[in-house]
Amino acid sequence: MLLDINMPVMNGYDTCVEIRNLIKNKKITSPMHVVAVTADVEPNNIFKLRVGGFDSVVEKPIYKKTLEKILYRYLDSINGGNAYWSATAKEQRDLTVITEEEEEIV
Numbered sequence: 178m179l180l181d182i183n184m185p186v187m188n189g190y191d192t193c194v195e196i197r198n199l200i201k202n203k204k205i206t207s208p209m210h211v212v213a214v215t216a217d218v219e220p221n222n223i224f225k226l227r228v229g230g231f232d233s234v235v236e237k238p239i240y241k242k243t244l245e246k247i248l249y250r251y252l253d254s255i256n257g258g259n260a261y262w263s264a265t266a267k268e269q270r271d272l273t274v275i276t277e278e279e280e281e282i283v
Contacts, residue, residue, distance in 0.1 A: 181214045193230045196211060213233070215234065235247060
């Protein structure tokens with residue numbers, strides 16, 4: 178799930194905490210990865226995102242190659258390593274800030 182941090186009704190931090198609570202309480206049983214979408218990738222904000230339960234952070238604007246990396250990384254982990262692109266063990270462990278200078282899509 179790509180989740181914008183600056184949503185108008187409930188911000189991304191609160192939304193992610195709520196999603197993690199639903200998973201903890203078994204109201205969501207499917208595997209779910211939550212990726213923060215933000216222009217603020219300063220270290221303090223990255224720390225706040227980690228504490229809030231985000232798996233990764235994508236810097237705005239989002240580029241096509243960046244989106245491909247995100248999709249392959251998390252589809253790969255859900256499908257048992259069968260996706261075309263596979264994240265390294267360190268990338269899977271770390272909260273990753275993903276940026277790419279390519280064709281803008283969002």
